[in-house]
Amino acid sequence: MQRVARLAAHFSGGLQEPEEGLHAQNTSAPGDGYNVAVLGAAGGIGQPLSLLLKLSSRVRELRLYDVANTAGVAGDLSHISTAAHVTAHTGPQQLGDALYGAHLVVIPAGVPRKPGMTRDDLFNINAGIVRTLVEGVARYCPGAWLAVISNPVNSTVPIAAEVLKRAGVFNPARLFGVTSLDVVRAETFVAQALGVDPAGVHVPVIGGHAGITILPVLSAATPPLALPEERQRALMARIQDAGTEVVQAKAGAGSATLSMAHAAARFAEACLRAMSGEAGVVECAYVASSLTPQPYFASQLRLGPAGIAEFLPLPRLTPLERDNYERMQEELRTSIQKGLDFAARQ
Ligand SMILES: NC(=O)C1=CN([C@@H]2O[C@H](COP(=O)(O)OP(=O)(O)OC[C@H]3O[C@@H](n4cnc5c(N)ncnc54)[C@H](O)[C@@H]3O)[C@@H](O)[C@H]2O)C=CC1
Numbered sequence: 001m002q003r004v005a006r007l008a009a010h011f012s013g014g015l016q017e018p019e020e021g022l023h024a025q026n027t028s029a030p031g032d033g034y035n036v037a038v039l040g041a042a043g044g045i046g047q048p049l050s051l052l053l054k055l056s057s058r059v060r061e062l063r064l065y066d067v068a069n070t071a072g073v074a075g076d077l078s079h080i081s082t083a084a085h086v087t088a089h090t091g092p093q094q095l096g097d098a099l100y101g102a103h104l105v106v107i108p109a110g111v112p113r114k115p116g117m118t119r120d121d122l123f124n125i126n127a128g129i130v131r132t133l134v135e136g137v138a139r140y141c142p143g144a145w146l147a148v149i150s151n152p153v154n155s156t157v158p159i160a161a162e163v164l165k166r167a168g169v170f171n172p173a174r175l176f177g178v179t180s181l182d183v184v185r186a187e188t189f190v191a192q193a194l195g196v197d198p199a200g201v202h203v204p205v206i207g208g209h210a211g212i213t214i215l216p217v218l219s220a221a222t223p224p225l226a227l228p229e230e231r232q233r234a235l236m237a238r239i240q241d242a243g244t245e246v247v248q249a250k251a252g253a254g255s256a257t258l259s260m261a262h263a264a265a266r267f268a269e270a271c272l273r274a275m276s277g278e279a280g281v282v283e284c285a286y287v288a289s290s291l292t293p294q295p296y297f298a299s300q301l302r303l304g305p306a307g308i309a310e311f312l313p314l315p316r317l318t319p320l321e322r323d324n325y326e327r328m329q330e331e332l333r334t335s336i337q338k339g340l341d342f343a344a345r346q
């Protein structure tokens, strides 16, 4: 706790611009792996995500943070014979130790949907959780890459950005809303339609992470997909409603956790590969963007050692996709503004 006490004392006057040395503490690229913190690690997503990260040879330290039950999850995972060293951190007093020196922070903390709810119905609880955790990121690991899973992603990412801006440490190249599950689902359902192995399928998904803001660009799928328009519509709707499909199947016991853990682990691994200098890492994520009229938008990104290295141009859209793109604008704008308004009130 000593190192955190020192930092906490440094910032005791509130969130201030950290010293140059603090920015530097988590921007190096060590040869022996990276420190990854999972905030919300004891939850439905957090546990299987932490398991998958424990299996990654790129992870040096796996810091598990939650408000309860972290010790049990960490003790359990720590018996797995892989190199990643697992530590447990419970409650706000231990957030600093979980975050200090982290290269990548993944946030699945927050409440999930029940049947009949929209993702936006989670805003009132999750907005505050994300704000508090990102204040910790700003304070203890301001240079870390930050991947936000907590819903509603369309609003929680703008909140995270505002918190980081207020602390003077916002780096738009390193803040991501995780939309990989939409890509994973699109790949799965397109592979089923094509009758091929999903491993060889690629589908960009752009926009946001709720309902019609999820736009799978089926016309840009590889291998190409030639479906009548009615089947295309049905496939788009299935991908857009896939989260709800799981919420209903779980009947009150939560939302997607296992597929989400896989998707988040895939995204985290891509971040670590890019950090370590691997070329050609491309992922979709919801980020601060100037590709469209909305200040946040999910699109294909080339990741490099310092974060987003390039925004790939949006794929050419068919009239059906263009119509969906136009219809999503108002919902995306409203969700982003809701996040900005929340952050401004604090
Ligand atoms: N981006 C995406 O594609 C997806 C996002 N989600 C979202 O992920 C979030 C988590 O879902 P689940 O893991 O299923 O929920 P869960 O309820 O099973 O787990 C959430 C965990 O967060 C912890 N938590 C609550 N407040 C916290 C705080 N202040 N600090 C640290 N930890 C805290 C809880 O103790 C719990 O362990 C939900 O908001 C859900 O909507 C879920 C699936 C896909």
Ligand SMILES: O=C([O-])CC(=O)C(=O)O
Pocket: 112, 113, 119, 151, 181, 242, 243, 244, 246, 247, 255, 256
């Ligand atoms: O649907 C939900 O509430 C969880 C989620 O974001 C998803 O599964 O895509």
